[in-house]
Amino acid sequence: MDYPSQYSHLMSQKFAWADFFKKNFEQLGHEAFEIIWNAQPLQQAWAEFHNVSKHGILLSQILYYRPDVIIFQDSVSFSAEFIREIRLKVKSVKIIVGFLCSPFNNTVLTNLKEYNFVLACAPFIEVLKQNRIKCFKFIHAFEESILTDLKELGGIRSTDFFFAGSLLAGSNFHSGRIQILENLANSDINLKIFTPLISSDNPLSFNLKKLSYHTYNIAKKIGLAGFFNHIPKFEKIALLSEPPERIKLSPKLRTIIKSDPLFGSDMYKALALSKIGFNFHGGIAGNFAANVRMFEVTGVGTLLLTDHKQNIAELFEPDYEVVTYKNSSECIDKVQYLLNHPHELTRIALAGQKRCLRDHSIKNRVLQIIDIIENNL
Structure with missing residues (x-):
């Protein structure tokens, strides 16, 4: 399959951010290109399509497109040396932007100093400032065009409780999430849970x-x-701050979990067929609401049930646009209450979606990026 065909197919899956940022930049009058650097078949197809060496493809792509601004949505994987090489060889580049919203180590912090500035989720702003790294708080968002593909579902929500995500043991990961799901599994709530039980389970x-x-x-x-x-x-x-732990799940929770994970379009469709979308942040988030699941859930019009964090009211109004909980028993009580009061569930879900589409769209974030770039040229 040639490069254009591979690229089109990959983006149609709507995995992660797909080409959402690219399209929004274009709609706002800016030329933009999306490079999926770790999709090896796609990268090799690009090299063949443009008749260049298959060694150092990413740098060849940057040289080919000659951008004024580069935004690395994955800053963790690139060395300071590579960022310096770009500045040396690609004379068109004026600004290189980093992004941080996942676990990191001291090497990553050192590398981030090579960027002009870093867009970061709330939990990481202070540590970046302490290391004298210029940064701006950047909140995840939802791409409204996803809703077009969901119209065919007809708005019928047959699943009571839905969760799709990782379950990794460890204080920086999902130990708290696992415990909540264990308690939910012992309730009489009908759960649908999709998670990849991979290396930590084998x-x-x-x-x-x-x-x-x-x-x-x-x-x-x-x-x-x-x-x-x-x-x-x-x-x-190298990003782990503690030894990996073996995941321990009860037999009952294991029987509920569907080990085929859901991503992209399939995940959005399953979520849109659900009444309640569950969220519990990883340990690395601390006391901040910051993950993308909050916007995936509210964006498709499903009620968001999320762990209470100190900044949640900055994003959504608790108990009006989303529902929060502080412990397992409160979580279970609120799920049961909402399922027994469908009109209130629907009201909160619709209010959450309205807020998400108004304040937390990808377009809003692109406008923010443009403003930051223009003020830092």
């Missing part, structure tokens, strides 16, 4: 991951960590 894969973690940290202590930084298996291992 004994062999888990032991290899744990060995990799200890190997990397020994190498780090003797000054050899740099040797591992460019090995794909170790890139994520």
Whole structure:
């Protein structure tokens, strides 16, 4: 399959941000290009399409497009040396923007200093400022065009309670989420849970991951960590602040979980067929509401049930646009109440969607980015 066909097919899946930012920049009068640097078949097809070497494709693409501004939506994977190489070889580039909304380590912080500024989720603003990295708070958002594909569903919501996401053990990840879901599994609520039970659930894969973690940290202590930084298996291992933990789930929760994960269009459709969309932030978020699931749920008009955070009222009005909970028992009580009061459930869901589309659209975020760039040229 050639590059244009692969690109079109991939974007039609609406995975992650797809080409949502690109399209919104274009609609606002700016030329934009989307590069999916880690989609290897797509990248190789681009190299063949443009008759360039398959080594260093990303830099070749940047040289080809000659942008004024580059936004790295994945800043964790790129070294300071690569950012400096771009500045040296691509003379058109005036601003390079980083993005941070996931776990990181000191190496990532050092690399981020090479960017002109960083767009970051609320939990990371203070640590960036402490490290003298110029940053701006950036909130996740929803792409309104997704709703076009959901019209065929007819607005029928047959699923009571829906969750799709990761379950990784560890204080920085999803231990709290797992405990809440365990308690929900023991209630009489009809749950639909989709999650990939992968490396932390398989004994062999888990032991290899744990060995990799200890190997990397020994190498780090003797000054050899740099040797591992460019090995794909170790890139994520390097971001861990504690040893990986084996996920422990009760037999009952395991029977509920559907281990085929849902992403992109399939996830949005399943969510749009649900009455309540569950959310519980990873440990790395601290006391901040910051993840993208809040906007995926409200964006499709499903009621958002989310863990209470100190800044939630800045995003949505609790108990009017979304429903929050502070512990397992409150979560279960509110789910049961909402399912027994469908008119109130619908009212809150519609109010949440209205707020999301008004204040938390991708278009709003692109306008914010344009404003920041223009003020930092």
